Amino acid sequence: MDNRIFFNPGDSIANIHDYNEAVRKGQIFKKEQQAGDLVIAKGPDDEEYAIFYANDALPADHEQSQPYEIKKNL
Template sequence: MPTRIFFNPADSIANVHDYDEAVRQGQIFREKQIDDELVIAKGPHDEEYAIFYAKDTKPADHEAAQPYQVKKRLN
């Protein structure tokens, strides 16, 4: 079962069509922000991969929350 996590889409720091490019950009952001875990995720109807700070997770009942499937965590 894939891990689902909720985010406000407006909180994404990048949106990328290619998974490998999303990982590369996430690693670049990660190097700049050592203390923050990043999540690469994809929404159920999205064609793009979104990169979020893990600390921006929202509860499922938050008004702007949308479910995303976690593809990779960058600790």
């Protein structure tokens, strides 16, 4: 499985500096919102984690896509 996926940063549900906090918030969001598949991804700046819907992934050549490294699927 490739760990790199492309997203528009504006589509993120949350951006958090702490990985464990990102996982906790993602789990809460998924439970409360009955959300689809979520991913915790490390941003291109390598400083924070973002929570995205997996379905929001973009092709690499999309003008607003940036590479994220998937850390956890929820």
